[in-house]
Amino acid sequence: MQFKTASSPHIPQQNNVQGLMFKVLLAMVPGTIAMIVFFGWGVLINIILASVVALSAEALMLWIRKRPIKPYITDGSAILTACLLVLALPQLAPWWLTMIGTLFAIIVAKHLYGGLGFNPFNPAMVGYVVVIISFPKEMTQWVPPLLEGYTHLTFTETLNIIFGGDLPLAYTWDAITMATPLDTVKTQLGLELSINEIENHKEYGGIFGSVGGFGWEWVNGLFLATGCYLAVKGIIDWRIPAGLIAALLVLSNTFALYDYASFAPPTFHLFSGGIMLAAFFIATDPVTAATTTKGRWLYGAGIGVFIFIIRTWGAYPDGIAFAVILMNMAAPLLDYYTMPRAFGHSWTEFPHHHKADDDEQ
Amino acid sequence: MTRSSHQLWRFHGGLKLESNKAISTQSPIVKARLPKRLVIPVQQHIGEAGALLVKKGDKVLKGQVITQSNEYVSAPVHASSSGTVIDIDEYPAPHPSGLNTLCVVIETDGEDKWVELQPTNYVKTKSPAELRQLIRKAGIVGLGGAAFPTAVKVNPGPQAHIETLIINGAECEPYISCDDMLMREYATELISGCGIIQYMVSATHCLIAVEDNKPEAVKAIQTVISEQALHTIEVVSIPTIYPTGGEKQLIKVLTQKEVPSDGFPSDIGLLVQNVGTAVAVHKAVVLGEPLISRIVTVTGEGVKQPQNMEVLIGTSMSELIEQSGGYHDDACKLIMGGPMMGFTLQTDHLPIIKGCNCLLVENKPEETPATMPCIRCGACASVCPAQLLPQQLFWMASSKNFEQVQDYHLFDCIECGCCAQVCPSQIPLVQYYRFAKTEIWSQERDRIKSDHARVRHDFKQARIELEKKERAEKLRKKKELLEKKKIAEAAAKNDTPETEVDPKKVAIEAAMKRVQDKKAAKQTNNTSSDE
Structure with missing residues (x-):
């Protein structure tokens, strides 16, 4: 009888990247729902928009970089980046702003540096910095919280503002943002x-x-x-x-x-x-x-x-x-x-200590 | 009662694993049937292989020594049963490399007849050195898996003072239960072996460490200790955390001390021996029996009747599987050792060797998950018992940065597999470390080889130089001889009464002449007329 060979350990592993990412995403749900409740539909609309853009950009970059698409597209990291970015953006941020931020995060900050695991900077935060530096005016389009005395937009109105860029006749920017x-x-x-x-x-x-x-x-x-x-x-x-x-x-x-x-x-x-x-x-x-x-x-x-x-x-x-x-x-x-100090070693024999010694010589 | 009062410490990291030991501890140890054929590799230990003492066609008795080495770090092997040597050739042996190795093949005669044994009735009448010799002759190696010659290990040198002898019964790898069963069934022999080693190294205390998932073993040992009213031997129940059975980890747990990276336990006054080794020492000294059998756990979901077996060294694994009910249909992986550190075998037509503690048959059609890139989560570092940075080592090993990987203490890695076990990216980390270690070793070998070549070249140059000098010297001597002859001839011609002068004088004169000759090299022909 011939058996398969493999390298130890031989116990199936319990963790995987996908599982970690989705647990993190799941944990973001309650806070995100609270944001939608207090700050309106813009949050949800932008999350959907950014997720679609992020997944498309991810697939495109994987294809260009000749990487297997399925394991990476399903790892959840692109959606996580999209969500983190959107939660940092104002609720009435126009569609193109969200898109630019997302594209920059996925394409430049993530894939041009080598993709998952190789990016030195947090992609969502890079995306955010790009849009806040480039479009400061649009980045002020926060809506007032769910309080009496403030205007609250309906789903359709929000959709129109985000994608059309034009305000419903009755409103001014000052009235709907603060x-x-x-x-x-x-x-x-x-x-x-x-x-x-x-x-x-x-x-x-x-x-x-x-x-x-x-x-x-x-x-x-x-x-x-x-x-x-x-x-x-x-x-x-x-x-x-x-x-x-x-x-x-x-x-x-x-x-x-x-x-x-x-x-x-x-x-x-x-x-x-x-x-x-x-x-x-x-x-x-x-x-x-x-x-x-x-x-x-x-x-x-x-x-x-x-x-x-x-x-x-x-x-x-x-x-x-x-x-x-x-x-x-x-x-x-x-x-x-x-x-950390490795087992059986003293604090003084660190690589950087070695290096320092070498330099002196 | 099993709870020991001994203070315990923790080592960094480690894992709590599903132990799965109970499946093989349901029945007592079974003696494997005497096989028709024994294939005994001459190299079953760390160190040099011995030279063969038998040849094809020789009759051998059980326990008869068949290899012998003069090297210090070596161990002889013995015939595991009586019979005839039918072949001495390269055969496949259980080794990660899968390569063949020189084996002595014995056809057993069924009589299982022992050579004449020399038991020792009173251990303390022998000196530690004599006992070491007995252990050496018995071919005992560390039975925990490392197979390092025990006679060497119990001789830490005259400077070392061993305070505590630690007997390792932790057996932290899942599935393996041979030490557990051995402790349950051979507790008396174990205590006897502990006593012998303790006496040999003059250790004040002896601690037998057993993981707390083996209460029966602890109880059995405790009973013997109580019966014999021993005061210097203590059994200590330690928490079940993999890899607490690692020598350095066990020492940390029991003493809080850390073995220096470049040192040995003896440097901090400790000696660690496996429980199986202690029993083998008892057999070697008290009964005079060499190491020709061991207990092997045959287990896993892929085998029908998991159990522990007492097996003659050289017995084919396939026979053990057969005697354990055979494979389940979905058996797919055969592992020698445990699931964390064992290595896979391609076939079961391999002999059991001294270091083989477990045959694990897995049936899970393990779908190999896609390896993802490292996301630097650090889970590996948090479980590393050597307190290393596994992910850093991985980056360096995969980019073949062999210098830096050593700065990050690659060689302190014990390959326990904890890091790979928790890695969410499913990276086979240990494989990278083994790769880096092997590369570094081979580079080192190449370096030594080239150094050697350079030395040889230099030596050759020096020899040519020397030969040149010698030739010149020869030529000079020949000339001298010629001179002497001439002097003698001249003296004969003169025919004076001083002819029969002291030859010393002549020599002195000749020497003086030579000096003059050198001064006036061209006038050599005039020397005789000058006189």
Whole structure:
């Protein structure tokens, strides 16, 4: 009898990339539904649009690069990129903006660097940076949350705005869009208002909700909850969100204690914008993150620090994408300098120590 | 009672695996039938193979030594039963390479007649060196799978002081249960073997480590220890985490110490021996029996009656399978060793060797999932018991960066397979590490070879130079001789009473002349007239 030969181990493996990606996608569902509820149909329309574009671009690039299409197109990574990008875009972003962002993410940031596993920068964040730098006006088309006193668009109206670019007769852009809480804080602080005055302003104070902005609290809360589930299950590494949140908490708290009138409180920072999405779903992209345990703490913390800096002193209302890309750059370096001590070795005989010795000689 | 008070530590990473041991521990160890033919490879251990002591046609007795080596790191092999040597030739042997190796083929006569054995009744009347010699002669090698000559291992050198002897009964690989059954059924022999090794290396303590999924084994050993009221031997139940049976991992669990990467357990006062080896030591010393059989687990979903068998070395695997009820129809993979570190065999027409602890037959028509690129998730690093960065090693190995891969401690990898097991991209990581190791070894060999060639070349040049010099010297001597003759002739001509002078004087004069000659090389012909 002749038997098959194979390399050990011989126990079937339990994990696969596809499974991981779909678990992450699944965990994004509750937060995404909350976004649709609070911010309208634009979120859903853009997700569908971006997913179709992402899958097409993925298939095209795989075909051009002569890679097997089926295993890669079904790995879920393209849809994940599309969803992460869309959740960061304003709900009324025109179709071409979403498309450009998605195409750039998949074609340039992912495939031109070698496809899944080889991209140094988070594709969704690269896509986001491209559109926010190129089309700042369209990137302000956020809709007000589901609050009394604001205009809410129907599905058809939203569809028309996104694809037609034209407003229904009764509306003006000012009536259907408004700045996000983060943006509002930034602008009004620039006008010498205090945090307290901004949050209690009679015109726009309502959007601040109880901690991080009306609606945003729910979105972030749900992303936090499902993100924790992923971390407990070991699907994402808990150190990255822990580092990110800890850094943001410490910095925002320190500054708010120092001057509570000019710096938003930590609760606002943590529950406003896309922080929990960034912490648990974007920063944890393993391909572009640091890989060592210590490196992941530092990587997460670095993103938290940059988010705070950009939010507080930068030119953009939120700095997640820039913070993530900046730390993507640092990831290889973090890995190198945080290498664990191998079993039976002492701390002093690290490769970089060797290298340093060689240089001296 | 089985819970030991011994403090335990954890090693990094590892996996909790489905043990699947119970399927082969339902019945006691079965003695395999005496086969008609034994194929005994001369090389079954790490180190040098011995030279043959028998030839085709020789009658041999059970336990008769058939190879012998003078090399230090080596082990003899013995005839596993009585019979006739019918062939000595290259035969397929169980080895990952699948290559043939020199084997002695014995046709058994059915009498199973022993050579005269020399038992030792009082172990302590013998010195450790004498006992080592007995172990050496018995051909004992590490039976945990590595097959390193035991006589070498129990001689850590005069500088080393062994504080604790660790007996490895962890048996962490799924499916394998030969050590479990051995501990249950040969606990007395095991304790005796432990005592002998302990005495040999003068270890203060002996710890027998058993994973907590083998309570019967722990109980059996504990009973013997209690009965004999032994105070220096202790059985320790350790958590079941693969690969806790790895030597370095086991040491970490029991002592918190780490064996230095470039060192041996003896450097930190420890010696580790497998339980099967300890029993073999007992047999060799107390009974005088060489290592001619071992316990083999025949198991897996692909075999009808999984069980443990006591098997003569050289018995064909196919006979063991047959005696275990044969294959199920869907059997598709035959593995020697466990599912994590064992290697696949193409055929079962291979002999059982000393290092063969398990035959695992898998039936799962394992659909090989498509390998995806590494997504750097780091799952591999989190389970690596050697605390390496498997994914980094993978990148380097696949880009053939053999220098850097060593900087990242490739050679500390124990190939346990944990990383490959958890890899979501299904990358056969261990295969890459083996590839890199083999490449590095072969480069090293090439380097040594070229160094050797260079040395040889230099030597040849030096020899030519030397020959030239020697030729010149010869020529010079010939000339001298000629000179002497001339001097003698001249002296004869003079015919003075001083003819019969002391030959020393003549020699001195001749020497002086030579000096003068050299000074006036061209006037050599005038020397006689000068006188």
